[in-house]
Each structure stands twice: as C-alpha cells, then as structure tokens.
Amino acid sequence: MKNITLLFTLVFSVSLMFGQTVLTEDFESGTTIPADWTNLDIAGNGEIWTIESGGEAVLAGAGNTLIYSAGGATGNYATFDSDDYGNNGTAENAALESPVFNCSALTSVTLAYNHLFAGNFGGSGFVEVFDGTNWVGVANYSADNYAGGAINLDVTNELAGVANAQVRFRWTGDWSVAWYVDNVSVFQCPVSAPDQVTMATTPANGATGVEINYGTTNNINPFEWMAATTGDPADSFNLSLGSTPSGDDIGTLNGFDSGGGINFAWQPNTTYFWYVTAVNCAGSTQGPVWSFTTSACTETSAPVATSSPSPADMATDVAVNVDGNRVYFSWGTGAAGTDYTLNLGTTNPPTQAFNNFENGDPITGLALDTTYFWSVDSVNCFGTTVGPVWSFTTNEALSVVEEEIEVFSVSPNPVSDILNIKSVNEIDSVLVYDLLGKQVANFNNNNIDNKSVNLSSLPQGLYLVKITSGDKSQTIKVAKK
Template identity: 35%
Template sequence: MKKTTFLFLFLFLTTSFAFSQVLIDENFDAGLSTPTGWSNTDLANGGVWSFANSGEAPGFGAANTVLYDEGFSGSYPIFDSDAIGNDSEPEDAYLESPTFDASALTDVQLTFNHVIRAEFAGNGFVEVFDGTAWVQVVLFNSTNNTSGANELDFGFKSYNVSAQLAGVSNAKVRFRWVGDYSYFWAFDNVKVFSCTETTAPTAATATTPANGATNVAIDVTGTTPLITPFNWTAGPSATVFNLSLGTDTAGTDIGTIDGATNGNGITFNWAYDTTYYWSVESFNCFGSTVSAVWSFTTEADPALSAASFEATTFSLYPNPAKSSISIKSKSQLTSIEIFNQLGQRVMQVEADSMIENTININDLKSGIYFMKIFAGNQEKTMKFIKE
C-alpha cells in the first residue's frame, strides 16, 4: 500500500462525523463474536465472517499493523478466504446490521473503514435494504478497486445512500463476500447517520511547518526519521482530515494518510535539503474541501556540514543547558543561528557579540533545538537541549 510508506507518530483516531443523527454506530469492540442484533449468514456452505483484534492483514508479513494503520481499532470482522482454503467450495457470506428507521429522514450517509484484497473472482459487496430489496452501493474487486494496485482497496469510505434509504422504516446494511481462495476482506467502524450540515467545511490553512518554511529539522533519534508536528487551522465544522504529501508540486506522489490527526508528527524516510509539498482535505458529513498546496524544505545534512570541519573541532557545553551554552572551537566563529523543531529560526548571534563563545539562552523555552555554527565559509549543525 502506498500509504504505509509513512506513518503518524501516534495512531490516528477513529473517523467520526459530528452534527448528525446516528442510526448505526458499530465498532465491533464488544468481543470476538457477532454483535447483538447483527446476523452472520453463510449462503453457500463456504464459511462465515470471523472476528479478530490483532490489526494484521493476511499476506502482509508477521506482526504487521496494516488494518490499524487504515483506521481500524479494537476488534473487527474479517473474511479470510485464503485461510478457509482452496477447497473448490464457493464462498458467499454476509454480515448484516440490525434494522433501523430512516422514515423521517431525507439524508442518509454510510461510512466505514476497510481493507480488501480481492482476486481470483473475489468480490466484496456493500448493500442496503430499501424496504423491499437489497440494493448494491459499491462493489470491490480486482477490476473496481481504486485505492491500491490491482486487487487492493483500503481506507475510509463514505457513501450517500439517501436515494436508497431516506423514508425507509425497515432499512438495513450488509457486507457480503463472494469468492473462493480469493484473499480477504476486513472492515470496521460502520456508521449510518443523517447529516445536518448544509455546506462543506472551509479550507484548512497551514500552521506548521509554515508554508515556505526552510531548515525544517529532521529528528533522527528514532528508527525512522521524524518531522513533528504537522499542524493546520481548520474550519469549525471540519471533523475528519486527509493529509497528502509529495515531492511533486501537486503534493501527492508520496501518498495520503486518511483520518489524519492535527498536531501529530510523521515518520518517513525524510531526505535532507529537500522541498516537500503537502495539503489537507477537510471533511464534514456534507462534503469535503481541499486546501492549497503548501511547501517546506528540510535542513541540510548535518553530516555533510560536519565533514568540512576538522574532526572534534566543535562541541557544545553544557548540554543539556539551562541559561547559557558555550561553543568549544578551534576555529574562528562568524555567527550562529538557532532553530526550533519546527524549522523556525529563533535566535541569531554574531560572533563579535559573544563573550568567550557563550550564548544566553534564558529566553528559549524548554525543548530540543538545533544550532547552526558558521566559521568563514563553513558551517555545522548541532543539536542541544534547553532545560
């Protein structure tokens, strides 16, 4: 999956819409069995839906978290066609919701998170009961899937089913798998609701990294490089966000994170001295609005800067520091600049204003900072902690 090449520092929250009348809200977390009121039916003697809580997607390697990465939480239903086996027995099974009353509504919406890998005649049907018959809302298979390559589809899904269910007193929704040794389908967080919003949210605006920011710091202390946080200012009615990231000016070639949480960091194989482009799509139950595309440029590679200096020429002490920090150097300093973790320059000091290469940092807030040291036409970036 394209999106799994980068992850939030923290897991994003379950997708939800405010300003709505909720008819079905099922997260399947009551246990590893069919929830009360739901029916789990086998139409072809080929197996029924099972329930799991590991977050693992079959075929993606041991101990993967693909399902949780796509917005799942806790327990969830899954039809693992490959686990049932290649026994030439056709599989046709559905998981059906309780009846709900939409007779007084003019707007009905259906949302869920899912991951499906369907090939070899595997089909995932989402259907609703309109009071008389079952009506197909969407079909997922190797021909129709759009989120991933060929047989894959995944992420948060939203459908307007007003035409099928508005005014219906005995409405239902079901997820029906048809296949035979055809991979798997899993879903979670099924919601049916009526939207009370009348317009899509206003577009988000970037806060951090600021549009056009330079020297954005990359934290390499973990196993995967991290940039944090990604903040934006959202319209008051927006409740769900998708964040897109790229190195092309459209900001989409790396991928999109569905259900993004405002203020989280992103771990990714960030490159030094590289311009990235990003945008945020804001959702409410009425619709969505895509922001402008913003850009930021990461810091230069500290290792390359350091290579231009003599070995062990520079050091910072004390580190961590409280009120002042000193630079031990064999070279004549020109100036220093200090950046916060957002890539914002918070201090600039010329060498002739320093006493014994010591800088007063009383005005800095506690946290991690990066000091860029200039000596003639050479420079080096070093990290320090302000207590």
C-alpha cells in the first residue's frame, strides 16, 4: 500500500485584480472536460484527465478536503489520478490543453491557476504555454507530498503579442499520485508587482525564547509582518520556512495571512529562518530572510496524566446547552507549561483531536442522548502522557440554563461570508479551527471589523470558532456554506 506524508496544510484564498482577460476556465460546465479543451493522450495508453469534485485528495485519508483547503479549488476541478489508474506498467504522458486565445493586444501577460500536486513515486507535472511556434515550459512540479495553492506566473516573454496562444498542464508518471488543477486564467495585470514586506513583527527578527505550543502537532502562533505601504498592493503572501539561512528548505505556505499560526514538528532551542513573498497578478517580490530561536526545553520528564474529569467518567444526563449544543470540559491540571490535547468521539478510543485545548472551554455541536468517549493528553517539550479514556452520556433534552461564561453568540449560522458576533464587550481575538483541531484562520483587533469577521475564504464545512474577550472565551460550532 502506498502512503504519503503531509508537511503542513493550510487554507487560503487569493483575490486577483484582473485587467483584460483572454482565457478563463473554472471547469464548472459539467462532469467532463470542457468541449473546447483538448484531453491529449500523448502516451496512447488511455490514461487521461478527468473532472472531479468533493475536494478529497488521493492517499491523504478518507474524507479530507485538501484539494479545496490546500489547493484553493472550488466546485469542479481537473484531475489526473495516476494512483487510480493502478500498477499496470504503462508510462503516463497526458496533457490538458486550453483552446487558442489571443494575446496580440496584451503588453504583459499573467497565467494564474489553483492546483494541488503530489509527485510521489515518479510523478511530474509541467505547465507549458504555446508561444505561436513551440510549447515552452513555465513551471514544473516533481516533489513528493502534497503542495500547491494559488499560482501567478508572468508569461509576458512567452505570450505577449501572440495571437494563437495556448496553455496546457502535462502529467508524466506511472502509478504515481495525482495532480488537481482549477481556476485557470490568462490576463493582462493592471498593476505592478508589489514592494517587499518591510519587517517581521512576531516573531521579531533575531528573537529568542519563542514559545512552542506542544500538542499532537506542535504550533507556533502568530507569524506577523508589516506589509509595504508603497507601490501597488499585494493580493496575497507566501510564507517560506527553513532550518538553513536560505529560509525555504522546509517548505512554503501559499496564501498565508499575517497573524496565522503554523503547525509543524517544531523543536526546542532551534533556530529557524523565514521570509514572506508579496504576490499580486503582476508577479511576486521576496522579502528579507528573518530568523528566530525557539525556547529551550527545561523539562526532565513528561507531564503527569490528567485526572478529575468533568463531565465525570460514566456520567449520565449530562446537560447539553441550547446555545450551540455545548458541553464544557475540564480536568485537574498538572505543572505550569503543560499543553493539552482533548480527544473526543462516539467510539473508544476517541479519534477527533483538539490541539492546545483550554481547560474549561466548551465544544459545540454535541448530540442529545449520545455516549461520548474523551481523553486529555498532557504535553510538554519533553514528551506526551496519554490520559485515560472517560465517557459520558448526554441527556435527552436541551438545557436552557445560561452560565456566566456564555457571553457570545454568532449570526448568521450557517454563514457564507461575514460572521457577526454579539457581545457586550470588545472582542480581542477570534480563532477558527477545523474539526481536526487545526487552526485555519486567526483574527485580532486589527482585522475584527465592528465585531464581525470575514470567513468567505474558508471552504464549505463545519468549523469551531473560539471567541475571546478579556478573561472570557467561548467556542461555537459554525457551518460555512
């Protein structure tokens, strides 16, 4: 059985400033390749591109939505699923070719697309343009593990002035993994490339003692920087991370917003390097390479196991609050500096993990008259102590008792873009997590507008929104439509 490992995943969106557009394709016209595109079987083995939807990337775990969350695809997308064609011993070479488009009036040309690529086991992806005479390569992908995002390529040298231009996505491999492509466009950008970002604010350049939030996957949060105040604006930013002064040997997160956190196998007392690239439709501009050093580990043993759970082990008729079907979770804490991962599920052992869970916080969306299993793992820099598995059964009717901590409500829910927060106090922060406990959005005072946050960039699905005001916090399950 083939397996691949993910380095990190993220959610992002890019809103490009289009000028004159000569090609656009979102693959939403049907369940087959659009009629004006060519599905070219160069190898002649019948293995070609298809149209898929649902967001599930092959070999990345059942139910994943990486094509949407990490690739930025929406709805339908073009797919070459090498893994699905199987171990038949035939080499693959297949190109998805656009119709001819006219760039004769364009003085600058940008090619944009969203994609997710995994080339494990010999797969390669080639982005090529036809310059009126020959196919010319403008990007290629061959690395293992899924990576991708929103891509903007300056193809002015290849296509400006060309009346019979084309673009194609060509896959080669043999029982490799897959390539997913969506939202292809070619246009003249009305702005210039952005100026580079000016400075790192958090972690500051040269900072030491940067704290790691330990968990199932370690986290450092936030990463913040100052964007340029000169020149044309950036549409998005890519954050590159490294363990060497190049600043990018670990990988790059496309579409990363300032203020977000990164889940990674961070190590104590280690120096990391990072830089931010400002991107718009005219191109990208790399910023300076910064560095920081994580705090040293002074622990000599893993933390003690958690105890004294609430809800109590085997408790029955546990109240589920009417506001969001919430149940609060708490336990006896150990030493300072311990982080906690709460695991929850309807089977034993529970498999849904909430990293860096705050003792006393609620989880919303629980069902009535249902038995849940849960455990809390204690984590510090030395190691992890797996806690015992407890259980409780919810009652048969919703509780209408309001507790003092319940100080927030949100609307609309489900939400398509703007989520409004009702609170008598100012909102300090809003953190958004997927149901695997991975932080996918982060809002603070600078980007919370009149107690509202914009969730339009998130794919459809369920999310846990943690709202904090002063010493009060509450987690609410929100459906994104």
